[in-house]
Each structure stands twice: as C-alpha cells, then as structure tokens.
Amino acid sequence: xxxxxxxxxxxxxxxxxxxxxSLGAPVLLVEKEEYWxxxxxxxxxxxxxxxxxxxxxxxxxxxxxxEGAPLxxxxxxxxxxxxxxxxxxxxxxxKGPETSGWREVSSVVLATGFDHFDSRRKYEYGYGRYPDxxxxxxxxxxxxxxxxxxxxxxxLPKRIAWLLCVGSRDVQVGNPWCCRMGCAVSIKQAxxxxxxxxxxxxxxxxxxxxxxGLWEDLYWKSMNExxxxxxxxxxxxxxxxxxxxxxLATGEDTILSRPTEVPFDMIVLASGMxxxxxxxxxxxxxxxxxxxxxxxxxxxxxxxxxxSGHPGIFLAGAATGPKAIPDAVTEGMGAALRAxxxxxx
Amino acid sequence: MSVVAHLPHRxxxxxxxxAAHPPALELTGRRPLxxxxxxxxxxxxxxxxxxxxxxxxxxxxxxxxxxxxGCPAARFYDFSPREMxxxxxxGDATTLxxxxxxKIWACCQCYTCNMRCRFGNDIAxxxxxxxxxxxxxxxxxxxRVLAPFNRSLTLLMTxxxxxxxxxxxxxxxxxxxxxxxxxxxxxxxxxxxxxxxxPIDVLQTTTSSWEVSVQTSLELFRIYEEAGVxxxxxxxxxxxxxxxxxxxxxxxxxxxEARTRYHSQLAAMHGPVATFSG
Numbered sequence: 091x092x093x094x095x096x097x098x099x100x101x102x103x104x105x106x107x108x109x110x111x112s113l114g115a116p117v118l119l120v121e122k123e124e125y126w127x128x129x130x131x132x133x134x135x136x137x138x139x140x141x142x143x144x145x146x147x148x149x150x151x152x153x154x155x156x157e158g159a160p161l162x163x164x165x166x167x168x169x170x171x172x173x174x175x176x177x178x179x180x181x182x183x184x185k186g187p188e189t190s191g192w193r194e195v196s197s198v199v200l201a202t203g204f205d206h207f208d209s210r211r212k213y214e215y216g217y218g219r220y221p222d223x224x225x226x227x228x229x230x231x232x233x234x235x236x237x238x239x240x241x242x243x244x245x246l247p248k249r250i251a252w253l254l255c256v257g258s259r260d261v262q263v264g265n266p267w268c269c270r271m272g273c274a275v276s277i278k279q280a281x282x283x284x285x286x287x288x289x290x291x292x293x294x295x296x297x298x299x300x301x302x303g304l305w306e307d308l309y310w311k312s313m314n315e316x317x318x319x320x321x322x323x324x325x326x327x328x329x330x331x332x333x334x335x336x337x338l339a340t341g342e343d344t345i346l347s348r349p350t351e352v353p354f355d356m357i358v359l360a361s362g363m364x365x366x367x368x369x370x371x372x373x374x375x376x377x378x379x380x381x382x383x384x385x386x387x388x389x390x391x392x393x394x395x396x397x398s399g400h401p402g403i404f405l406a407g408a409a410t411g412p413k414a415i416p417d418a419v420t421e422g423m424g425a426a427l428r429a430x431x432x433x434x435x
Numbered sequence: 436m437s438v439v440a441h442l443p444h445r446x447x448x449x450x451x452x453x454a455a456h457p458p459a460l461e462l463t464g465r466r467p468l469x470x471x472x473x474x475x476x477x478x479x480x481x482x483x484x485x486x487x488x489x490x491x492x493x494x495x496x497x498x499x500x501x502x503x504x505g506c507p508a509a510r511f512y513d514f515s516p517r518e519m520x521x522x523x524x525x526g527d528a529t530t531l532x533x534x535x536x537x538k539i540w541a542c543c544q545c546y547t548c549n550m551r552c553r554f555g556n557d558i559a560x561x562x563x564x565x566x567x568x569x570x571x572x573x574x575x576x577x578x579r580v581l582a583p584f585n586r587s588l589t590l591l592m593t594x595x596x597x598x599x600x601x602x603x604x605x606x607x608x609x610x611x612x613x614x615x616x617x618x619x620x621x622x623x624x625x626x627x628x629x630x631x632x633x634p635i636d637v638l639q640t641t642t643s644s645w646e647v648s649v650q651t652s653l654e655l656f657r658i659y660e661e662a663g664v665x666x667x668x669x670x671x672x673x674x675x676x677x678x679x680x681x682x683x684x685x686x687x688x689x690x691x692e693a694r695t696r697y698h699s700q701l702a703a704m705h706g707p708v709a710t711f712s713g
Contacts, residue, residue, distance in 0.1 A: 349504065349506075
C-alpha cells in the first residue's frame with residue numbers, strides 16, 4: 091500500500107497520522123514549520139479551555155504517539171509543491187531539507203489549519219503601535235512563561251481588559267464568521283491571571299458570550315469563583331492616556347446605554363481564526379473549492395464533514411472552519427478512517 | 436389594561452380613546468400623542484419602512500456599540516447611533532415618532548458610525564431619511580429645532596453653502612472654546628487676512644472662492660424647485676420659503692437684465708445675433 095499523505099502537523103494532522111498508523115497504514119506526515127503541534131505550539135498555548143488542562147498534556151501525547159510509530163515517515167520544514175493525479179491516488183512532489191522529489195501516495199488528508207487574524211488590520215485598536223495592546227495569541231505565551239508584565243515598562247499590570255471578536259463577526263474586514271474559541275480562551279486567560287494575581291482587575295468586553303455547550307461552566311466560574319468582570323459592549327477605539335503610561339479604552343456600555351472611557355494597563359485582543367496560508371495553498375494545489383469565507387468546504391458538511399468531494403482527498407481540523415482542539419482531533423480520526431478505506435481500495 | 440403595555444417601546448398602537456385619556460404618564464415621562472399626531476406617526480412609520488433606502492441602509496445589528504463609541508454627538512448629548520439604528524430596525528410608530536422629535540438633530544452627519552460599523556449599516560444615512568420625513572411632515576419639533584438655523588438655511592438654498600466667511604468667528608462658534616479666541620489675539624493678525632492666505636495652490640482667496648455666480652445660484656434653486664425641496668420646506672416654514680422665492684426672483688431679474696444688456700452690446704458691435712431661449 092502506498093502511504094497516506096497527511097499534510098499539516100497540528101492537532102488534526104497528528105491525530106490523523108497516529109490513527110492511520112494504528113490501523114496499520116503507512117503514513118507520510120509533512121509539516122512546513124520546524125516543530126510539531128501547529129498553532130498551539132507556535133504560540134505556546136498555556137492552559138486549554140474549558141478544563142484548564144496544560145496544553146502540553148494534550149500536545150505531547152499526540153506528538154509522542156506519532157514519533158513512536160515506525161509506520162509514520164515524518165518531515166518537518168517540508169512542503170508539497172506539485173500534485174498529479176494517478177488512476178488510484180496521487181503523485182506529489184515534496185520539497186524539504188531531508189527529502190525532495192516525487193512520491194506516490196494512496197490518499198491525502200489535508201489538515202492545513204488556520205492563522206490568527208492580524209490585529210493590525212483593526213487600526214483603531216492601536217495594535218502594533220501601542221506596546222501594551224497585545225494579541226491574545228501572544229498573551230498565551232506570556233502567561234505560559236509566567237511573565238505577566240507590561241511590554242512598555244516591565245511593570246505588573248493593575249487592570250487588564252479583553253476585547254472579544256477582533257477580526258471575527260466583522261463584515262468590514264471580510265470575516266463575518268465566529269471564531270468559536272475567542273470567548274472561552276479570553277475568559278480562561280482572565281481566570282489564569284486571577285489565579286496567579288488576584289490583585290489584578292480583569293474586564294471582558296463582549297457583544298455576545300459564546301462559551302457554547304458544556305464550556306458555559308467556565309463562563310460562570312470565571313465570575314463567581316474568580317471575579318472576572320463582564321461589560322456588554324465593545325471597545326471602539328484605544329488611545330494612549332497619562333502621557334503614554336496607560337491605555338484609554340473608549341466604548342459603549344450597551345446595557346447602561348452610555349459611552350464609557352476606562353484606563354487600562356494592558357488590553358488583550360481576541361483575534362479570530364482565518365483560513366491558514368497552508369489551507370489556501372492546499373486549495374490551489376489540489377484544485378479544491380473554498381467557501382465564501384476561504385475555508386475548504388466538505389462535500390456534505392452534515393453527513394460527512396471529512397470528505398472533500400474529490401476522491402481520495404480528506405479534510406480535518408480548522409482547514410474547514412474555526413475549530414477547537416478536541417474537534418480537530420476527532421476530525422483527524424474520522425479523516426484517517428476514510429483515507430484508510432480509500433487506500434485499501 | 437396593564438400599565439406595562441403602555442411603555443413607549445411596547446405600545447404598537449393607541450386607540451383615540453386611549454390617547455385622549457393618557458395612561459401611565461408617570462412611567463413614560465412624555466405627553467401622549469393626540470389622535471392627529473398618532474395618525475401622522477403611523478403615516479411617517481409607513482413611509483419610513485417603505486422608503487427605498489431603508490433596506491439598503493438597515494442591515495442588522497449586533498448591538499456592539501462601536502458606532503456610539505466614535506460618535507461626537509454621543510459625547511455631548513443623550514444620543515446614540517446604536518439606539519437610532521435599533522429604533523429604525525425594530526421600533527414601532529411611537530418609538531420612531533419619539534426619536535424624530537429631537538434626537539435625530541443631535542447627529543452631526545460625520546458618518547464615523549458608518550465607518551466603524553462591522554455590519555455595514557448606514558446609520559447616518561437612515562438618520563437623514565428620518566430628518567427628511569420630519570421636514571416633509573412639518574413636525575412642530577422640527578420647526579422649533581431648525582428655527583435658529585434660518586441664516587444657514589437661507590444660504591444653503593440660495594448659494595449652496597451653509598456658512599458665509601463672516602460667520603467663521605469665535606463669536607458665532609462659542610464651542611470653539613477659549614483657545615480659538617486667544618489664538619486670534621496671539622497671531623496678532625486680522626483673521627480675515629489669515630483666512631485669505633490659506634488656499635495658495637488654487638490662487639483663490641477665501642472671499643472670492645465663496646462667491647457664487649448668479650447662474651449657479653439660479654440653477655441650484657431650479658433643482659430645489661424641481662426636486663420638491665421647496666415644497667418640503669414650505670410645509671415647515673412658509674415665511675422663510677416666501678423670502679427665499681423673493682431672493683431668487685430678484686436674482687432672476689438681475690440675470691435677465693444682465694443678459695439683455697449683453698445682447699444689446701453684442702448687437703451694437705456686430706449687428707443683430709440669434710438669441711437663446713430659456
């Protein structure tokens with residue numbers, strides 16, 4: 091049997107590769123970055139919502155399952171540059187430091203993932219101009235490494251705000267979808283801050299809280315156990331105050347129907363999920379259709395979310411839309427099973 | 436009938452009897468509509484929802500409040516673009532009527548709300564539709580609100596600008612605050628002179644660039660007449676409308692005289708020429 095190509099080494103790709111190996115199928119696992127684990131590893135995710143489990147406890151077993159499987163041929167810093175269809179399967183050209191050239195594969199799992207929204211595009215929030223306006227993907231690393239200090243002066247912040255839906259649910263920037271995890275991750279970050287530093291005041295500015303399903307528990311806990319405060323309404327612009335020492339968040343409290351101006355030491359932007367660069371490239375490379383949002387579209391999103399509609403190409407994880415890690419892992423398993431069936435013929 | 440039903444945001448209709456015997460005044464804090472006002476409110480509501488621009492401007496609202504954040508009027512008045520859009524989207528005849536009394540005139544039509552809106556609503560646009568309706572129906576409150584702006588309105592209708600150069604002075608614009616007034620002194624120059632020095636690239640002084648030719652003025656007025664703007668204004672302020680017509684009549688005569696003079700001069704120089712009609 092020719093190996094199954096798994097493109098992408100994030101949670102979905104790692105899960106698919108491990109699952110395929112457990113079924114006895116040879117796997118060719120290709121990742122363009124120089125590490126396994128995708129975005130969670132890239133940004134050093136701290137605890138994971140909603141169970142506040144350290145990200146390592148989820149990522150490390152995934153990676154070690156893959157590394158311990160002799161059936162999996164792994165390549166970091168490697169990309170697929172060309173694809174040709176065969177009567178059954180594909181011929182793919184790999185480019186990387188360890189391996190280059192054409193390989194035959196029996197089927198393909200695309201687990202090419204997402205990119206975080208570039209918050210500079212919402213210029214009114216001053217990200218990239220004011221050092222204490224931080225994207226929440228960077229904030230993950232800060233709490234993970236226990237360096238909760240203001241980039242501008244190294245002091246411990248006294249009051250932090252989270253602003254949800256930055257680059258999500260926003261027709262203006264062309265991203266009308268919900269990122270699904272921004273609410274939970276922001277609330278989780280506020281809880282982590284309050285766990286370590288109960289003296290820090292934490293506010294979450296929201297227009298809706300979407301801690302869907304069982305994740306709602308985190309939302310309630312954040313209020314009644316950790317004292318996180320919620321303000322219904324968005325910050326519309328961020329400026330500097332007190333000679334650049336603090337940030338001034340101008341917004342509307344839409345429950346009181348009053349404009350508000352609050353000084354903060356740090357403001358964290360919950361940047362949304364966009365189709366990843368790898369996902370866009372894969373769509374072009376394999377000639378797959380993308381939806382109006384730019385994500386890959388399964389042929390039957392209800393009945394079979396892991397099949398692309400093109401024989402032998404299967405989809406998993408955030409390549410088809412914003413997704414939490416457990417969902418990406420599950421889809422990796424589903425795609426693995428379908429790819430295995432296709433490879434067996 | 437329970438009092439709650441008569442809160443302003445919940446009352447779809449009031450019968451004439453109910454309007455004559457106001458319920459729950461202490462709760463709503465506003466005078467109930469008379470039967471005639473109620474009829475006008477219903478008509479305005481119907482026209483508002485049927486307006487072709489409505490579907491284009493009012494798309495949906497997540498109530499995020501970013502429009503109000505950037506709104507200069509919201510900083511000074513009890514005004515919120517978010518509230519105006521909500522009224523436009525889900526309000527009834529009474530809520531729309533209430534909003535059209537004074538609130539719509541707090542908007543400065545800067546369109547910052549539109550720029551900020553993540554849903555792409557045209558909030559300033561829908562407010563201008565409300566303003567148009569309030570003028571068209573000659574609402575008493577609109578008359579009252581617009582009364583102090585007669586000079587601006589006259590200029591707008593006759594020459595197309597809202598202010599004349601002599602109006603740009605601290606005395607006219609108290610909201611400039613002390614700095615503008617102090618600045619005038621510290622520059623130690625006649626503000627008139629300073630303003631004249633601004634548009635170097637076009638070699639136009641502000642005085643000359645503000646002058647409007649009589650043809651432009653007449654053409655502008657003709658557009659107002661044909662587009663029904665003059666009729667709209669007549670409903671609101673008949674006296675002002677008559678005055679405007681007088682001003683324009685004078686200009687028309689002035690123009691006719693000038694044209695006759697021009698033609699007779701031409702004839703004296705070159706003999707009779709074909710004249711243009713109209």
